Amino acid sequence: MLSLYGTEFASRLLLGTARYPSPAVLADAVRASRTGIVTVSLRRETAGGRSGGAFFELIRELGVSVLPNTAGCHSVSEAVLTAKMAREVFRTDWIKLEVIGHHDTLQPDVFALVEAARILSGEGFHVFPYTTDDLVVAERLVDAGCRVLMPWCAPIGSAMGAVNPHGLRAMRANFPEVPLIVDAGIGRPSHAATVMELGFDAVLLNTAVAAAADPVFMARAFALAVEAGRHAFRAGMLEPRDMAVPSTPIIGKAVFQ
Amino acid sequence: MRFIVNGEEQEVAATTLKELLSLLDYEGEWLATALNGELVHRRDRAGCALVEGDRIEILSPMQGG
Numbered sequence: 001m002l003s004l005y006g007t008e009f010a011s012r013l014l015l016g017t018a019r020y021p022s023p024a025v026l027a028d029a030v031r032a033s034r035t036g037i038v039t040v041s042l043r044r045e046t047a048g049g050r051s052g053g054a055f056f057e058l059i060r061e062l063g064v065s066v067l068p069n070t071a072g073c074h075s076v077s078e079a080v081l082t083a084k085m086a087r088e089v090f091r092t093d094w095i096k097l098e099v100i101g102h103h104d105t106l107q108p109d110v111f112a113l114v115e116a117a118r119i120l121s122g123e124g125f126h127v128f129p130y131t132t133d134d135l136v137v138a139e140r141l142v143d144a145g146c147r148v149l150m151p152w153c154a155p156i157g158s159a160m161g162a163v164n165p166h167g168l169r170a171m172r173a174n175f176p177e178v179p180l181i182v183d184a185g186i187g188r189p190s191h192a193a194t195v196m197e198l199g200f201d202a203v204l205l206n207t208a209v210a211a212a213a214d215p216v217f218m219a220r221a222f223a224l225a226v227e228a229g230r231h232a233f234r235a236g237m238l239e240p241r242d243m244a245v246p247s248t249p250i251i252g253k254a255v256f257q
Numbered sequence: 258m259r260f261i262v263n264g265e266e267q268e269v270a271a272t273t274l275k276e277l278l279s280l281l282d283y284e285g286e287w288l289a290t291a292l293n294g295e296l297v298h299r300r301d302r303a304g305c306a307l308v309e310g311d312r313i314e315i316l317s318p319m320q321g322g
Contacts, residue, residue, distance in 0.1 A: 016320075016321060016322030017320040017321060017322070018320040018321050018322045019320070019322075020320070026320070039321050039322055040318055040319070040320065040321045041318070041319050041320065041321025041322075042289065042316040042317065042318060042319065042321075043316060043317070043319045044263040044264070044314065044315065044316060044317075045263070045283065045288060045315050045316060045317035046263075047262075047281045047282055047283060048281075048282040048283075050285070051317070051319070052285065052287050052288070052316075052317025052318045052319060053285045053287055053317070055318050055319060055320065056285075056287040056317070056318045059318070068321070069321045069322070071321055071322065077294065081291060081294060081295070081296060082316075084296040085289035085290075085291060085296055085314075085316050086289070088289040088296060088298060088299065089287055089288070089289045089316070089317070089318055090318070156322070206322030207322065
């Protein structure tokens with residue numbers, strides 16, 4: 001089971017709720033993925049607007065845990081206030097902490113991230129930091145109170161998969177007891193399987209499902225890939241080698257000439 | 258009084274945050290509010306006095322990744 005801040009989940013897939021063709025497709029994709037956690041956000045409501053309410057009801061009906069994010073925040077104060085407002089709306093101490101530092105790559109501002117994580121942890125939040133695979137930053141985040149780390153494997157929405165498997169492997173080796181979730185950069189089920197094979201505890205993705213030609217079918221594909229990768233990691237995989245090794249035993253082979 | 262509501266200047270005859278929400282037709286348990294960069298809890302809106310030029314943010318849930 002996946003254990004995050006004391007709560008256990010059967011599924012190791014976390015799913016974003018943005019960019020689906022319709023609310024109905026979103027709901028079907030969440031069910032098909034069998035995820036126990038969806039990410040959500042907050043935005044300005046228009047006067048007399050009820051769009052937030054409709055989405056709020058939809059999420060509630062899905063019966064899954066909610067992980068609000070601070071997407072779009074570029075400073076500590078913005079991220080901290082957004083987290084507090086998210087707690088007011090969604091009634092959860094969980095927060096996916098994003099502090100964006102670079103416009104083109106959406107790379108996190110890791111300095112502001114650590115500072116915001118420290119403030120929020122001190123105020124009782126359970127912080128899920130969107131970070132890089134930098135080991136020193138990860139250490140600082142743990143020092144700041146984070147009990148989960150969420151490194152990217154490639155820029156958000158890039159669909160490139162793990163661009164630095166070595167960095168992810170090093171992270172796994174250095175933080176054996178901290179749940180590690182790959183957040184961002186996954187494009188295909190095989191990418192998700194790959195990071196799970198590296199020993200990551202879970203995968204968080206959004207666009208790869210939401211923007212697929214058939215998001216519901218793709219949600220299921222990712223669920224299977226995440227499960228396959230996890231099983232493979234636990235089973236222990238062969239290391240690649242240069243020369244062939246016969247799989248059929250030679251001993252007892254008939255000699256005809 | 259004049260306020261900045263979600264980034265736009267508005268003239269509203271409200272003296273508290275609760276009144277402002279009501280006059281601008283904001284309602285719903287899913288709304289979160291902030292005044293001048295500080296969260297105002299749902300339960301505190303009625304007692305939250307406003308002054309000219311206050312910046313008010315009214316947020317609601319939306320899809321996110």
